[in-house]
Every structure is written in C-alpha cells, then in structure tokens.
Amino acid sequence: MNYYVMTLFPEMIQQGMNTSIIGRAMAKGLLSLETVNIRDYSVTGNGRIDDYPYGGGAGMVMQAEPVYRAYEALREKIGSKPRLIYLTPQGKVFNQKMAEEFAKEEDLIFLCGHYEGIDERVLEEIATDFVSIGDYVLTGGELPSMVMMDSIARMVPGVLSNQESGQFESFQGNLLEYPQYSRPEEWRGKIVPPVLLSGHHGNVDRWRRNQSILRTLRSRPELLLEVDFDKKDRKFLQSLVRGEAEETITEEEKSFLAKLLAF
Ligand code: 6GU
Helix, strand or coil: CEEEEEECCHHHHHHHHCCHHHHHHHHCCCCEEEEEEHHHHCCCCCCCCEECCCCCCCCCEECHHHHHHHHHHHHHHHCCCCEEEEEEEEEEECCHHHHHHHCCCCEEEEEECCCCCECHHHHHHHCCEEEECCCCCCCCCHHHHHHHHHHHHCCCCCCCCHHHHHHHHCCHHHCCCCCCCCCCCEECCEECCHHHHCCCHHHHHHHHHHHHHHHHHHHCHHHHHHCCCCHHHHHHHHHHHCCCCCCCCCHHHHHHHHHHHHC
C-alpha cells in the first residue's frame, strides 16, 4: 500500500506515522508514505495558497490551482490515477467496511484541507471519495487522514502479526469486544472474574459472548439491531430484562431489549 498525502503540514503527517505498528510496516516495505506540500505549488510567487470566499463570509478558501498542480505532479510521479480521498466533515462517515475496501487499493491519495475548505471546482476534477471521520469538527484533514491510514494499514496483509490480528474482534458480528484481564489475579482488591480461571472453555466463551452483548447494549444499543442472536443469547437477554442475571441494566436498557426480543 502506497499512501500519498497532499497537505500544508507534511511534518505533522510524517511525525504521526513513523511509530508503532505502522512504522514497522513501513520499515518492512509493506507500506510507503509520501507527503506533498501544497504550498510548494503556490501560483502567486509569495507562497499563498488561500483567498477570500466569493459571496463573502468568514475565513479563507484554499485555491483550486495550487491543489491541482500538486495533484498533477503527484499523478505524473505515480503514473496511474489512484483514488483521491478528500477529508471533509461533509463526507461519508468512515467505518470498518470502508477501511477494508480502501485496503484493496495499491495507491491512495489523501487531500487535507484547511481554513473553510477547498475551491469546489478542483474537488470536482480530482476527488473520487469524500470522507469524514465522525460528527465533530476538526481544524484540518491531517488527523482524519492519519486515522484512515492507520485503520486501512491494519487490513493490509502482513502488517499485523498473527497475535495482533486477534484484536480484530471489536465489530465482528456487530458486537463490541468483551473485557480482558491479565496478571495479577487480584489487583488492589479487585479480582479477575472466576470463570476466566476455571479452565472451562465453554463457560469462558459463553461469559465473553454475554459480556460483549452487555457492552454493546450499554454503549452502542443500535448495533444490536443487526446481530444474529442464537437461543443462548436470547436466554441471556431475557434474564437481563427480568432482572434475573448477575449483571443489572437500566430501565431504559430493559425497555430497549424488550422491544428487540419482541421481533
Ligand atoms: Cl475529515 N475534517 C475535518 N476538518 N473535521 C472533521 C473531519 C474531517 N471528520 C470529522 N471532523
């Protein structure tokens, strides 16, 4: 996977991507990263790449021509026409499925905007994808591009070790990951759930599945609408609604589950 990032802050991207698993994957040659400083393609001679918005209003707009020239230079270098992702809060909200799709590409270009955005005309010419990382506003596309590159990279074969691939569990089957414990068995008076020390794999699996369901109910109940529950899951859900389970849930969670079980 070859990443190309068009940005006004190339050092921010380089610094952010050189550590941990992503840094190791780059050292192994599984990933590459190249940044392009859009300011180097200023057409005014003084390094300016922004101007006032037509129609008035607050802030500045990144001009079309520097962005287009930076893109053309990059495309000549790459020799193909890769997908170009424009990071914007007006885009489609990024998710795991999109990460898996983007991971199939050989090359990806990320375009990071600043100020009030980029002249629409150049976006129409070069952007193939408009992506947001969530419903909040950031000062620029750099952090979103790094979020995307991180999650796409871990879907590239060889980037994660077998052990690390195990962490792929959250969002498997639309359930959140169950809680984890390691040594010591007792920490500051808090013990590890005894079932995990029982050596009974069936009971451990059941407990973990129930914990996943419970966590999803508490943090992301809407995900439960897409889960395929089996008989044992339903039994656990019933016991929660009736207040017969070890774990307690709120009245709101109970009424949500009651409706869910009615289907
Ligand atoms: Cl992609 N850009 C900016 N500026 N803010 C965001 C975002 C992107 N995604 C969420 N907030």
